[in-house]
Structures are given as C-alpha cells and as structure tokens.
Amino acid sequence: MQRVHLTFGPFVLDPEKGTLLRHEIPISIGHRGITLLATLAARPGDILTKAELMEAAWPGLAVEESNLTVQIATLRKALGPTDQGGDWIATVPRVGYRFTAPVERAEGSVQRPIAPSGKPTIAVLPFANLSGDQDQHYLSDGITEDIITELARYRSLVVIARNSSFQFRGPAPEAAEVHRQLGARYLVEGSVRRLGSRIRITAQLIDGASGFHLWAQRYDRALEDIFSVQEEVAALVASTVQGAAEADATSRSRRTPPADWAAYDYYLQGRAHYHQYEMDKGESMFTRSAELDPTFAQGHAYLAQCLVARFWYDRDPRTLQSALRSARTALLLDRNDGICNQSMGLVLVHMRQHGDAGLHFQQARTLNPHDVNIAGDYASWLNYGGQPQQSLAVLERAILLDPLPPVWFWEVKGSALFLLGRYADAIDAYRKAGDQFFIHAFLAAAYAHLGEMEKAHVAVEATLRLQPDLSLGYLAHLPFADPSSFEHFLSGFRKAGFL
Template structure:
C-alpha cells in the first residue's frame, strides 16, 4: 500500500518513506509501526496491537514500543499544524492524526537497451529472524551484484534500484516492467552459528520461468568463494561458461577473516545511509582484524574524507590518503580502490593524478553509480560541469534511485551552469548536512531570493557553528571561475567572511 500524508509518501510494500521525494531513514520496526498506524488513521491502536505488529510472536517490554515511537516521531518531525503526526492516548496506545490518501504505485524508468542481457539481483531475504543482522543479507547481496558486474557481457542494475523491492511480494512481471530487466536473481540467507545457508534462483522475468536454483550450506569462512561461485554460475547460465571462466581470473581479493568482513558489511550499511561517523569506526575495526582486505581500507579512506568536510584537519586527509594508498597496494585491479584514491587526491588538490585514478575506476567498474558520482564531482571542481552533468544523467538512466549524496553533486553541476532553480531542487534531495544548506543559501542568493537564502544560512549554522565564507570556499576547486560562483553566492547569502 502506497499512501501520502502531508509532505510524505510511504510505501509499506517496498519499505520506503519519502519527504518531498527525499528518502527518510527509518528502521524496519519503525516502518512496521508506521504501516499499522497509517492503515487506520484517526483510530486508536492499543499498545498490544502495535507490539504484535512490530514484534510478532515475541514477548517484549512496553518500553521498546515507546523508544520506537520516539524514533519515528523524530524522523517525521512536527506535523503541518505544529503538533505531532502520532498522538499518545494515555494508558491506551497511539493514534495517527493526519489524513492519509492512497497514491499510485511508484514507477522507475527502465534501463536503456544495450544489446546485453540485463539482470537485477533483488535483496536476499534475511531468514535469521534478527533484524540487526539485516546488514549481512544486504551486504552479501551487494557483493553478488558486484561480482556479476565484472562480467562485461552482462548489464547488471545497480544496488539502489534493485533494493527498492525489499519487503515487497515478488512479482517477476512487475519487476520486469519497472526495471526493464530480462533476468532476476532472488534468494534467502540464514546464519546459523558459524555456518551460513544461502538459497538462490535465477528467473526469466519476461516469462516467470525459473531457470536455475541452488541451496548452499557452508562455513562462514567459505562465504567469499561462495559469492564468486554463485555469480559465475548465474553468468554461465546467461552467457556461457567461457565468459564465466574469463571473469574468474580477475576477481576481487577477499578478506581472510570473517569477523573483519562482518564489520565491513556493517560499516557499508551505515555508509550507504550517509552515516559516516558510524561507518568509520567499523571500517577501522575491519582493517584492524584483516589488514590485507583492500576494500576495507578503501571505504575507510572515503569515510575519512567525509570527516574532513567537518573537521577541516589536514591530518584527517593525510590519514585518508594512507588508507587509500594501502588499498591500492593491496589490489590495483579494484575500481573502488582507485575511486577512493581519486577522491582523496581531489581534496589534496592533486587534480591531474585524481583524474587518472577516476578513469581507471570507471574502466574497471563502468556501471558503478558511486564511482560515476565521485568522478562527476571531480569534473565539477575542474570547471567541467557540463560533462559532469552528462555523466550523472547517464548514471541515473542505469540507476533511477542513486545514493542520497548523488543529488548534491548534480546540484553543484547545475549551480555551476547557472541553472540555480534546478540546483535548488537537486540540493533539496541531498540530505541535511551543513554544506547542503550552504549550497542552497548560495543558490537562493544568486536567484535574488534573500529571505530564503538567510533561512538556509541559519540552518547551516545550526549544524556547524563556525562557518565562514573562507571555510566553505575551501572546496578543492581547480577552476577559479567555478570557485568564484560559489564564493560570491556564500557572500551574498550573508555568511561572514
């Protein structure tokens, strides 16, 4: 059921909550509670009813419900009338106060035809019963996507688009229609002590025919080889064993330690939600346990660059460079490792070398939307906003639901092209960081909308109190004309020098 209330659109089947088309991060139980409340707007739901919905068959204390309701209220913010979306009925339960209206199902632009067989890997179902282990099934799914993307004869849809079908009853014809893919991969994962059980199947989405299915019961330490095996078998079913044999010679180097990989998956789950402060210590623990895991070092470097945006400490950037350097020393054939070095070198203002790493990353992972986004950001800093926008638009054709930070990069491309109204629309989808509000302020200033610019300045100061034009203008631009557009916008908006 897909419903609208106030500025929100909530799809309980997919498990997504949008505010003005911007995704809002809410946990599984929070979404379950919201589904129960919006299904009966204006009615009182008892605490017992809500606990049965969120914790079916599990005895939990009432305090757990109170905590989840508080988290949900915080995510929703104040209602349009200044009150709360969820009202407390003392000693009884809760009531959803807003008017709820059904809306049409979301649709995605199908991926463009390429002449290659196209595949979407749907998020594997977590059968362990513990939602805290969701990152495990998500991470393994994502790694299978990455492995399949190495087969150049296949077109593999990106994670963000395929993951929209979480919590949704599988209808292969519907997925085929919405994503435009020919093949689907679905599966389940259950962790049992030091063993893991994975079932997977390949489906012809156009006909609904099951082409192949397999169940694996392995030790956790075998998970990396298993992911390779699953990807190779799927590829061989679609394009033949010769292509699978060719790709098997260039596989990503895997971590040697299961616990290290577990921390890596947890960190990556936070990273995708733009929770860089939570992801950094998890990536650090990952490489502490397995210093030979290249992608652990690569993602740690990216998280450290995120920290640098806040602390502006050269030592943070130097630490990020060390992590990116280690990642490349371990695996120069991995696109994410080159992406991380490109990102770090961009912020170190070594733009020429950064570009070489981004080109290598794109060559190794041509369909990776995250690499495309960072590459476009590098183009923006070099004054090539038109090219950056083309890169971003092409990536959006492959992945209509990119990571949230992607919209900040697109907003900056539009800003540098003088398309300030469009830049505002893109920035508004990009999250709630201080620099997003600063970019919005500069956009409104160039549009002559002074009051809106000042309001965004205030929002930026709430999130970082020491903002100045000089600090914000420390962005690593190689092109001074591009930097001047931002600097003049920050000044017009009212940031102190």
C-alpha cells in the same frame, strides 16, 4: 488507478512519476519543469496565462515572474527544436505561453528503459534474512551487495544498482512488477541463514518477463567460504544469461577475499552504516576490520572514504593524511579493485591533486563500468574541474542503472546545474540531497544568484544551525581546480551573506 502519461514527438512525460524520457533516455528538467511542462502539454494549443502557470508550479507562493521565464527557457533548451525547427512552447506576448505540438494521452506507467547498449539487464533483489535475528540484516544485505558487485564486473551485462533494487525489500515482489519498474529482464532472488560457524545461501535466477525460474541453487558452506559462493553465483548468472561468462574480463578485477571471517563481518556492518550515511559508525567498523585483517583491501578503501567524509566537517589535515594512508594501503593490496581506485581518487581530489585523481577515477570506471557510486564521484571530479556538462552526462547515464540513486547524487547534480547557471534546477536537486550543512550553503548561493534573498538568508541560518563556526574562509576550502567555477560558488556565498 493507472497513471496517465503524455507523448509528444520523441518524448514521453509521466507527471506523477516526475520523469521525462526522450527516445527512452531520461531528461533532467527538475520537478518544477515537470509541473510546467505537464500543465502546458495537458492543454495543447491553449493559451495559458502566466498567472495560471505560476500557480501550478509555485502554488500559494509569491514569486517573481522572472522565475517562470527562467523555467520556460530551461524547458526549451532541454526539449530542443521541433521537427519543423520551432519551439515546443510558444510565447504569447504579455499573456503567457502555449504548447504547440499535438499530445497523445495514454494510461499505464512508463517503463524504465532497458540499457541502450542492448546488453542483458539484471536486478539482484535483497536476499531474505532467515536467521531469526533482525540484527543479522546487515549480513544478508552485505551478501546481496557483494553479488551485485561481482556481477558488475561482467562487461557483457548491465546490473541495476543497489539503491534501486533494494526498494523491493520485504515480501517477494512479482517478477513482472520488478521488470516493469526497473526495466530488468532478469532477477536474482535468494535467502541467507547463518547457523553458528556455517552459512546457508539459496539463490535463483528468474526471467522477469515470463516469470520462469531459470535455475536455483543452495550452498551450505563454512563462513570463510562466503566469497567463493558469491563469485560462483555471479558466474552462474552471467553464464546462464549471456551464454558464457567473460572470465578473462573479470579476472583482473576480482577482489582478494578477507582471510578472517570476523574482519568481513565488521566490514559488512561498516558498509551498512556507510549506506545510512552514519560515517562515524562506519569508520569504527572499518577500522576494526582493518585491525583484524590488514590484508583485506576493501576494508581500507571504505575506511578512507569515511575519513574523507569526516574531513568535510573537521577540516583537520591529519584526517586527510589518515585517509591517504588507508587509500594507499588499499591500492598496495589490490590495485585492480575499482573501489580501491575510487577511494584514492576521492582522497586526491581533496588534496587538490586533480590530475592524479582523474587517473584513478578513470581506472575505477574501467574496472567497474556499472558502479553507480564510482560514476557519482567521477561526476563530482568533473564539477571541480569545470566540466559540469560532462558531469551531467555521466550522472544521467548512471541514473539509467539506478532509478533511485543515493541521496548524495543530488548534491553532485545540483552543483553541475549551479555551474551551468541553472539555479532553479540546482535548487530542486539540492532539496533532495539531505540535511547536511554544505547542502544548505549551496542552496543559499543558488537563491542568492536568483535574487531570492529572503530564501538565501533562511538557508544561511540552516547552515549555521548545523555548523555554527562556518565562515566564508571555510567554504573557500572547496577543492576546485577550475578558478572560474570556484568563483561562481564563492560569489554566491558572498551574496547570501556568509562572512
């Protein structure tokens, strides 16, 4: 059964998918905002009581009427005025609200927008592991991710991020379905088979709209040649799609390949753990990779990121110094690598050297303009610097490339919304951000600012269950450069009951 979506003015609302597009650009209003807007837009012109709307958005819960008022105000701000200058949602005093505009209903799904730049959009689907060993999935996944990274260096292309394209793991999906869901005109598929000290990689480029195969290639190489294969696949894709690869634009940022296959193998295993947020295991793998090949820059860069993650828990200055050493080593080896600059920016943020951190994030974005993880860390830096509105803009652009962003994105987005005073939306975002102690602490602060003290205390208990020795002094270590933003969070922590 097809989904129903609602169109009004420049907006398309898909209630089931939970998306609102304006001129094909996603607008963030949170899941309760989606529910309220869908309830109102489904009955244009009708007066809906406050009780009806509260039951729709908070079914079975006893909540203050002020929550509805805040949500409606947030919706009005997100929608802006109608063409006539009025509100899309009118207040009916002492009764409820009414949706003022005509609404068209249509069956079907809302496609992901094609990149607004008009550049060709490409999705690289997970390469199949044909090695007969399930433990080798990290290898096929790692090769796929490296091809995504290579393609992201071509400024003439827009590349769908890993998190979204990897949802199509498994039996080969229909090209038209991927095109519909991700908005990708071109698809890259392939397979990997490891045969002792050799590797066989197949790759094919498909037109997502027509399903036609544009080219296919097979590579039988020694393991040590894997980087040249990845670069060749990326160059062939770019030249086929764009007409000519932008070699001059990518040569500055090309990675230096590892000299040792075993080092690269540990690096791929580390990255597999990294994407599962198993940072301790990732740290172990990246450490081993760096020991085997001290000249491989990205091994040091990812090690630095894992050490920063550990610093969030142990707050040991020696951990941060180790991260700094790894990030410096990575940059000395390859200062034209986006991930190396990203890692240094991440370390410097936590050392409160925000000016230098910003320079490295901006350099990383110049080198890898379509890297979603770099965009997320840059948005976090903007939050710490007191620029939450700019942070939201960066995140919305990144979500165009990654409809299913990494889970930590929601913490960054939640914090931007928190700093803007949009606490209910911040809570919606934080709830998607995973079961980390600091997420529960942020939730507690948001609930406290809303005056929902019972929920704030529950979040405090969840925080202390995961990090029993957490105190207000610990939370004061959050690396804010902007004093007012820091005080905004700190006052929420105090209200919630952290001591």
